[in-house]
Each structure stands twice: as C-alpha cells, then as structure tokens.
Amino acid sequence: MDLDLRKLRYFLAVADRLHFGRAAEELHIAQPALSRQIRALEQDLGAPLFTRDRHGVALTDAGRQLLADAGPLLASAQAVRRRVTVAARGGLRLAVGFRTGIPVIPAARAFEARHPDVVLDVQRIEWDDQAPMLLDGRIDVGFVRLPIDETGLRVTPLYTEPLMVVLPADHRLAGKEEVTEADLAGEPLVWHAGPGTQPTRRPHPDSGLQARGVEEKLEHVAAGRGISFVGRSETVFYSRPDISYVPIPELAPEQVCLAMAASRTSPLADDFFAAAQATAEITAECGNYALGAES
DSSP, rough: OOOOHHHHHHHHHHHTTTTTHHHHHHHHHHHHHHHHHHHHHHHTTTTTEEEEEEEEEEEEEEHHHHHHHHHHHHHHHHHHHHHHHHHOOOSEEEEEEEEOOOOHHHHHHHHHHTTTTTTOOOOOOOOGHHHHHHHHHSSSSEEEEOOOOOOOEEEEEEEEEEEEEEETTSSTTTSSSSTTTTGEEEOOEESSOOOGGGGSSSSOOOEEEEEEEEEHHHHHHHSSBOOOOOOOOHHHHHHOOOOEEEEOOOOOOEEEEEEEEOOOOOOHHHHHHHHHHHHHHHHHHHHHHHHHOOO
C-alpha cells in the first residue's frame, strides 16, 4: 500500500488544529470531504488516527506516531519536487542558507574556485527556519546555530563563538566589562525556544516572550521586556543605542555547524561541506575582524 501524500497533508491539518471544521477551512475543502479522506487514510493504515467525542478531537497513539513521521516525509517529497524543477530549468545551482553573523564568503570562494560554473544562491534563515528549509529542499546546505532539531539532518560542527548577553541600554549591568549568571538571576528572558534550550544553567522565569529572529529579540530587550543572548558575531550587525552587549564568559560558547538533509545525495553539497570545513577558521575570524573594526 502506497501512502497518499494528499491524505497525509489532510491528516497534518487536522492534527495541528484538532478540529475538523477549522482544518477544512484551512484546506479550502468541505468538512464531510475531509472526514472521508481521514477515514480512508485510517483504512489504508489499518489503525484509527483520531478519537472523536463530545470533548473534541484527540490523536490516538497511532496518530501521534504518524504525526512524528508525516512531516519529514512530506518535506522530503517537496524537496524532490524542488530538485526536479531546478534540474529541468538547466544549469547548476546550490542554495546555501546562513544565520545572521555567520560569514559565507570564505567557503563560497573556496567552493567557486573548484566549481566556477555553479551559481550559489545565498539567503539568510531564522532559528525556526533552519531544519524545515533543509528538509523541504528550499536550501541545500545551511550554516546553522544550535540548538536545532537534528532529526533527518546531517550536522557537522564548524567552530564556536562566545555568547553575549543583550541588555536594555539603561539596565544596571549595561556597559560592564563582563557579567556572571548570578548577576542575571531573576531576569525575564526573551528567547526563541523552550526553557530546555536556554544557554544558562540557571533557568530564567518564563516571560511569555518568544522571538523568531534577532531583530525581534532586540526589539523586546530595548523595550525592557527581558534580556537575551546572541553570538558575538551577531552583535556586529546589530549596533543600536538602546541596547548593550556584555560578555558572559561563564556560558558555554555557541556552536556553529553546517547542516544538510541526511537523505540528500549531492556531490556539489559534499564539496561545499568540504570547503566550509577547510575555511572554518577563517570564517570564525571574520567576525573578530569586523568586531575590531567596530570598536
């Protein structure tokens, strides 16, 4: 039995919302048609995926397992579509994503010296884009910052860089030469993920603020809603008078990695991996040069 990708997309819509009516609206189909497709998928798999009662809709154990597996499967199918489309257009291209502050130029130059006929498409990615864009083929290779969901990915460490705490300009610790974790005890944190990914050993109170990218984090910090952390190279690109960056040597440095989909087989991507690893030291130093120029 072959899985119907359309039925999987319908399943994900219901699983995300746990509501058939809202899922049908999002999919632009009638609710009875959606219910029929879900029943057909359950028959295909030989297992109920949802329980439905007066309390609402809930996933069964089988449904939770399918939810874990369906996302990467659909992303892989989308990646195949993208790669075929690119091949049909002709020419050789490699899409490279990067997080703010990570220089791509050293690896790009080394790669282009070996592959002058390949066009590198370079684009910035945010924290929550890292894994999805690699898995669905929007980018072939990504310069990423941990933490990242490594499921379905091949992740290779490149280098580390110190973390800086971001404070409002009028904060009691702004302008200090360095701070400790104890200095920041009790401060609300603006972060991009759950408490388990916080870089500190002392969990900060949940401020209810999650930021998708660096710009959002800085806006919240400048407004006095909390503190945050960024890699040192990121401070070069976001100099502003209403925030202060202070070193916090106690914290483990941030890990910068190169990543691609584990299922991806591409000699070009492998060559870019090799170029990035060969130039990792230069890439790490680029941020220091820029930092020195700013000071």
